Amino acid sequence: MAIKVRKAGLSTTIQDLGRPGYFHLGIPEGGAMDRFSLRVANMLVGNDEGAAGLEAVFMGPELEFNADTWVAVTGATMPILLDGEPRDGWTAFQVKKGQVLSFGFLKSGARIYIAFAGGLDTPKHLGSRSTYVIGALGGIDGRPVAEGDVLPLGKPGMPVERKVDTALLRAPQNPVELRVLPGLYWDRITEASQDRFFAEEWTVAPEADRMGYRFRGGSPMEFVPRDQPFGAGSDPSNIVDGCYSYGSIQVPGGTEPIVLHRDAVSGGGYFTIGAVISADMDLIGQLQPNTKVRFVKVDMDAALAARKDRQERLQKIRAALAGG
Amino acid sequence: MKTRYTFGGDEHIFVEMDDEMSLEAFFKAIAISRAVEEAQIDGVTEILPANASFEVRFNPDVIHPDKMMARLKELESAANNAEPRMQTRIIEIPVYYQDPWTHETLMRFRERHQDPKATDLEYAARINGYDSVDAFIEAHHAQPWFVSMVGFVAGLPFLYQLVEREKQIEVPKYLRPRTDTPKLTVGYGGCFSCIYSVRGAGGYQMFGITPMPIYDPQQKVSYLKDFMVFFKPGDIVKFAPIGREEYDRIVAEVEEGSYRPGMAQVTFDLDAFNADMRGTNAKLMEALNGN
Numbered sequence: 247m248a249i250k251v252r253k254a255g256l257s258t259t260i261q262d263l264g265r266p267g268y269f270h271l272g273i274p275e276g277g278a279m280d281r282f283s284l285r286v287a288n289m290l291v292g293n294d295e296g297a298a299g300l301e302a303v304f305m306g307p308e309l310e311f312n313a314d315t316w317v318a319v320t321g322a323t324m325p326i327l328l329d330g331e332p333r334d335g336w337t338a339f340q341v342k343k344g345q346v347l348s349f350g351f352l353k354s355g356a357r358i359y360i361a362f363a364g365g366l367d368t369p370k371h372l373g374s375r376s377t378y379v380i381g382a383l384g385g386i387d388g389r390p391v392a393e394g395d396v397l398p399l400g401k402p403g404m405p406v407e408r409k410v411d412t413a414l415l416r417a418p419q420n421p422v423e424l425r426v427l428p429g430l431y432w433d434r435i436t437e438a439s440q441d442r443f444f445a446e447e448w449t450v451a452p453e454a455d456r457m458g459y460r461f462r463g464g465s466p467m468e469f470v471p472r473d474q475p476f477g478a479g480s481d482p483s484n485i486v487d488g489c490y491s492y493g494s495i496q497v498p499g500g501t502e503p504i505v506l507h508r509d510a511v512s513g514g515g516y517f518t519i520g521a522v523i524s525a526d527m528d529l530i531g532q533l534q535p536n537t538k539v540r541f542v543k544v545d546m547d548a549a550l551a552a553r554k555d556r557q558e559r560l561q562k563i564r565a566a567l568a569g570g
Numbered sequence: 571m572k573t574r575y576t577f578g579g580d581e582h583i584f585v586e587m588d589d590e591m592s593l594e595a596f597f598k599a600i601a602i603s604r605a606v607e608e609a610q611i612d613g614v615t616e617i618l619p620a621n622a623s624f625e626v627r628f629n630p631d632v633i634h635p636d637k638m639m640a641r642l643k644e645l646e647s648a649a650n651n652a653e654p655r656m657q658t659r660i661i662e663i664p665v666y667y668q669d670p671w672t673h674e675t676l677m678r679f680r681e682r683h684q685d686p687k688a689t690d691l692e693y694a695a696r697i698n699g700y701d702s703v704d705a706f707i708e709a710h711h712a713q714p715w716f717v718s719m720v721g722f723v724a725g726l727p728f729l730y731q732l733v734e735r736e737k738q739i740e741v742p743k744y745l746r747p748r749t750d751t752p753k754l755t756v757g758y759g760g761c762f763s764c765i766y767s768v769r770g771a772g773g774y775q776m777f778g779i780t781p782m783p784i785y786d787p788q789q790k791v792s793y794l795k796d797f798m799v800f801f802k803p804g805d806i807v808k809f810a811p812i813g814r815e816e817y818d819r820i821v822a823e824v825e826e827g828s829y830r831p832g833m834a835q836v837t838f839d840l841d842a843f844n845a846d847m848r849g850t851n852a853k854l855m856e857a858l859n860g861n
Contacts, residue, residue: 269627271725271802273725273799371787380723381768427580477590477762478591479759484743487762488621488622488623489584491625493579493581511722511723520578522579524579524630546636553631
């Protein structure tokens with residue numbers, strides 16, 4: 247069973263839940279930017295939640311099926327068309343041999359997730375099918391899918407028609423609030439700059455991809471004066487190159503914060519002011535350029551509570567789908 | 571040296587052994603990293619040693635962040651007693667300095683550089699007090715280097731020069747990072763040299779290029795069949811200058827699978843190195859050349 251790629255979209259990659267364990271060599275965990283949406287898409291078609299699907303950013307692909315199967319699309323809102331007929335998002339639907347799945351223009355969010363019953367069955371590299379384009383690893387020859395590719399499918403479970411109650415999803419926000427735990431090199435900037443970082447509104451810059459999201463619009467940061475330590479470099483935003491955290495916020499030159507995401511660089515020489523909490527990483531994957539964002543200061547207890555909240559939300563969906 | 575512990579979100583603890591670079595800080599970071607690995611703490615998913623720091627990634631559903639922090643602090647004292655010595659290897663990395671590819675790239679990004687009228691090498695030679703680019707290149711390859719971190723992107727080594735601090739080369743990064751760097755560029759930023767494992771963005775000054783692949787996700791390169799990443803922290807590197815002919819010859823040898831990097835097993839002892847840097851280096855290079 248396989249799927250033929252008729253049009254690839256802008257950058258459509260094969261993603262699962264990633265390859266932990268190699269970040270110390272500069273190979274990031276990768277995997278779906280919005281893991282919540284990939285998990286739910288897989289649940290809908292009766293897959294393991296970590297099965298590989300397609301992540302398409304801003305624009306959907308066009309796919310032709312050579313056998314009957316089940317499909318679910320989650321994540322961003324984008325018209326879903328099967329042989330030109332609309333289908334619902336967050337819903338498993340049947341596809342017949344020879345039918346073509348295509349998409350209309352993006353309405354909200356940034357990335358759709360397409361899960362197929364049985365999951366995409368491309369070879370695993372370092373334990374994962376996720377595509378890490380910078381390192382030419384995973385997916386198909388380490389690149390996004392291209393026109394003419396044939397994507398093999400694994401053995402399906404027993405999918406049935408079912409849908410997710412969208413009341414169980416996180417409500418959209420404007421501006422989007424990203425919760426941040428201050429830390430790392432937070433004390434390198436003055437208290438006034440610390441306050442401004444949380445008080446001001448930021449917008450997503452065009453430089454936003456799987457490696458990281460850049461934000462602009464806030465004031466330049468003021469550094470606490472110091473003699474730069476040996477090996478760091480002369481700019482006050484420089485540190486001796488160290489390891490980075492997923493979600494960590496670096497501010498080269500003190501101007502535009504960059505939040506590292508799933509395909510993060512594992513280290514570097516810019517200071518970081520803390521990290522977006524794990525529960526809000528999915529949210530970043532759905533941000534379009536120019537979206538307004540506020541960073542919200544939280545402590546560890548709040549970060550852990552948010553993490554639990556996200557897990558409970560997933561558990562509710564899991565339970566609802568198992569019951570239906 | 572003052573150790574500093576901090577959380578990076580709810581899944582990471584970052585530990586800075588020192589805010590400045592030294593081999594002492596590196597050895598301490600690697601000793602704790604190893605102690606964490608050996609302690610087999612439930613919930614730890616990644617351990618990342620870096621130049622003068624390290625990071626632990628953990629699952630806070632399995633171990634509470636405060637408990638994780640306390641465990642790391644306990645392990646620090648054990649690591650303080652570790653001997654700064656390691657069994658490692660010295661590897662010869664051929665470098666074609668002033669090659670046409672990095673030259674073409676640096677010319678394209680001149681407006682992002684501190685000194686748009688000079689090349690990266692001319693600039694680096696001048697600010698480090700060398701009379702000529704040739705003398706500077708000589709200083710870059712005459713003594714060995716220590717791999718104090720692997721990362722940034724897949725398999726990229728950060729190299730620390732094994733010479734007295736006052737002789738170490740130091741250069742700033744580009745004012746604004748380039749959007750392109752040729753694959754296998756030998757670069758420089760702060761006190762570190764590096765080898766770009768893949769093509770892509772970069773802020774380090776560009777000095778040359780090596781014909782020797784150091785990352786191969788397809789694992790077709792003969793010496794990367796066991797694992798796709800060549801370097802690991804603690805490796806010692808000796809750069810060897812080559813010209814265009816030798817560059818082309820090595821590229822062809824890599825292609826046909828006959829290239830073998832020059833390499834020897836050695837012990838690196840930090841105390842011995844500090845007591846006699848040039849003598850220790852001479853022995854390391856003897857091991858390489860005798861192989």
